[in-house]
Amino acid sequence: MAKSFxxxxxxxxxxxxxxxxxxxxxKNNPNHLESLQQVIPEGFPDPVYKFADNPLTHEGFELxxxxxxxxxxxxxxxxxxxxxxxxxAAFGTFQHDRSHGYNGSHTLRNAPVLFNLAWQSEFxxxxxxxxxxDEAAQPINGHIEMAESFNGVINKLxxxxxxxxxxxxxxxxxxxxxxxxxxxxxxxxxxMTSANSRYDRYKKGQAAFSAQELSGYQVFQANCSTxxxxxxxxxxxxxxxxxxxxxxxxxxxxxxxxxxxADSLKFKVPTLRNVxxxxxxxxxGRFNTLGQCINHFRTGVxxxxxxxxxxxxxxxxxxxxxxxxxxxxxxxxxSSFIADPRFQQP
Numbered sequence: 001m002a003k004s005f006x007x008x009x010x011x012x013x014x015x016x017x018x019x020x021x022x023x024x025x026x027k028n029n030p031n032h033l034e035s036l037q038q039v040i041p042e043g044f045p046d047p048v049y050k051f052a053d054n055p056l057t058h059e060g061f062e063l064x065x066x067x068x069x070x071x072x073x074x075x076x077x078x079x080x081x082x083x084x085x086x087x088x089a090a091f092g093t094f095q096h097d098r099s100h101g102y103n104g105s106h107t108l109r110n111a112p113v114l115f116n117l118a119w120q121s122e123f124x125x126x127x128x129x130x131x132x133x134d135e136a137a138q139p140i141n142g143h144i145e146m147a148e149s150f151n152g153v154i155n156k157l158x159x160x161x162x163x164x165x166x167x168x169x170x171x172x173x174x175x176x177x178x179x180x181x182x183x184x185x186x187x188x189x190x191x192m193t194s195a196n197s198r199y200d201r202y203k204k205g206q207a208a209f210s211a212q213e214l215s216g217y218q219v220f221q222a223n224c225s226t227x228x229x230x231x232x233x234x235x236x237x238x239x240x241x242x243x244x245x246x247x248x249x250x251x252x253x254x255x256x257x258x259x260x261x262a263d264s265l266k267f268k269v270p271t272l273r274n275v276x277x278x279x280x281x282x283x284x285g286r287f288n289t290l291g292q293c294i295n296h297f298r299t300g301v302x303x304x305x306x307x308x309x310x311x312x313x314x315x316x317x318x319x320x321x322x323x324x325x326x327x328x329x330x331x332x333x334x335s336s337f338i339a340d341p342r343f344q345q346p
Contacts, residue, residue, distance in 0.1 A: 031169060034058040036187075038118065041195035043203070043231050047118035049132065049190060054183045056191065062346070063166045064188025067181060069345040072156040074146035075102055081139070081185070082345065084111040090274035090338055091115060091192065097285030102147035108251055110285035112270060113278050115194040115337065119232055125267045125283045126254045127238060132186035133179070150178040157181075194273055194337040195231070202331070203231075209331065216328025219321045224272075226310060233272040233332065239308040240265040242301030246284055253283070264306050276330040277338065290329055294322050 036056040040047060054060075068085075071077040084099040084107075085091040091114035093099050099107040109125050117123075123135035139145040140153065154176050157163040167173065171180045201207035209217065220228075229235055238254045245252070245265070254263035267283045281287040287296065297315040301307070317325065337343075 033060070033170065036061055036191065039191070039193040041193060041200075041231070044195065045119070045232075048121045049118045051118075051187070051190065054186055056187055057170065059166065060170045060184055060187040061191055063170055064184035064186070065343070066163075066166070066346055067185055068188050073140055073148060073153050073181075075148045075152065078102075079146050081136075084139070084145075085114050087338060087344060089113070089278045090194065090334075091189075091343075092278040093280070093285070095279055095288075097280050099145070101145040102143070105144040107142075107144055108249060109283050110280055112268075113274060114189050115192040116232060116271065116273070117192065118190050120236055122236065122268070126257045127268060128257045132190050133182040136182050136185045136189070137178070150181070153181065154178070188343075192337075192343060194334040196336045197273065197332045197334040199328075199331040200231075200334075210327070212324050212327045213331055214328075215321075216324035216326065217331075219317065219325045220328050223315050223317070224325075227269045227308075228272050234269045237269050238263065238266040239269055240304065240306045241267075241297070242303070242307050242311055242314075243282060243286070243296070244302045246286070249284055251284060262306060265304060266306060272329060273332050274334055274338070276333050290326050291322070294325055298322065 034057060036058055038047065038051060038056060067073060068081045071080045071083075073080055074083075079100075079102055084093050084101075086094045088094050093111040096110070098109060099111045101107050112125065117132060121130060123129040123132070124138075129135040129138065137150075140148055140150070157167075157176050163176065167176045167180055167184075170184065171177075173180065198207050202209055227235055227237065227239060240253070243265070252264050254266040255261060257263075275281075276290065279288055279290075281290070281293050287293050294317070297311070298317050299314065301311050301314045303312070
C-alpha cells in the first residue's frame with residue numbers, strides 16, 4: 001500500500017511539473033497572448049459589450065493604449081485620441097467647452113468621458129454610432145477632428161517596426177488593417193472601468209459620508225435618480241432637458257441622426273461618475289461648474305414640445321439642497337481610476 005501511495009505521489013508531482021513546464025513554455029512563446037478578464041464591478045449589471053468579437057488580451061490592450069496616445073492617428077500629428085479625452089478629466093475634455101481639432105477647428109460638441117463604455121449600446125451625444133469600432137472611426141476620419149484617413153494612418157504605422165510586430169502578434173496578420181486599429185482601441189477604451197469612488201466605498205461600508213454629503217445623496221435620490229440611476233449614474237436615454245439652442249451651433253441633438261422632429265433637442269444622459277473633474281458640462285460645454293448645471297434645472301429649463309415631462313416644472317431645490325447635492329456629486333470622483341498607471345501614456 002505504501003508503494004502504491006509513493007507511485008501516486010510521484011505521478012502527481014510529475015504531472016504538476018509537466019503542467020508548470022507547459023505553462024512556462026507557453027508564456028515564453030513569442031506568439032503567446034495573455035488573456036485579460038473583463039472587469040465587472042460588484043453591483044453593476046452585465047455589460048452590453050463582452051468582447052465576443054474582439055477577445056481581450058494584455059497585448060491587444062497595450063497596443064490600443066499606444067494608439068490612443070499616438071498623434072500619428074491625426075493628419076498633422078498633433079491630435080491623438082488623448083488630446084480630446086484627457087486623463088485628468090476622467091478621459092473627457094478638460095476645462096474646454098468643445099474639443100479642439102485639426103487646423104485650429106472646434107468640434108460641434110464637448111468630448112464625453114471614456115469609461116464604463118462596455119455598458120453602452122449607443123455612442124456620442126446623439127447616439128449616431130452603436131459600436132466601439134464605429135464611434136472611434138468617426139473622429140479619426142472627421143475633418144474637424146483628427147482629419148486623417150485609415151490609409152494615411154496605416155502608411156505611417158507600417159514604417160514603425162514596433163507597430164508591425166505588435167499588430168502581427170495580436171491579430172496574426174502581416175498587414176495593419178483599419179479593423180485591427182479599431183479593435184485595439186476598443187480593447188483599451190472598453191476595458192476602462194470606474195467604480196472605486198468614495199460613493200462606492202460608502203455603499204460597501206468602507207467609507208463614511210459627511211452630514212452634507214448624506215443630505216445631498218437624499219436630494220439626488222429624490223430628484224435626479226430617474227435619469228441618473230445607480231450604479232452607472234445614467235440610464236443612457238436621450239432627453240431634452242430644456243437647454244436653449246445655441247444659435248451659432250444650431251445643434252438639435254438626436255434629430256440630427258434620426259431626422260425625427262420628436263427627437264429635437266434630445267441628447268444622451270451623461271454619467272455623473274467623475275463629474276466633479278470632467279468640466280465643462282452639457283453637450284456643448286456651456287457650463288463651467290457643477291453649480292451652473294444644478295441651477296439650470298432649478299431656474300433655467302426652457303419649455304419646448306420635446307421637453308422631458310419630468311422637467312416641465314424644473315427641479316425645486318433650496319440653496320442648501322443645491323449645495324448638498326454638489327457635495328454628494330463630488331463623492332463620485334474615482335481618483336484611483338484617474339491616476340491608474342494602466343491607462344496613462346506609455
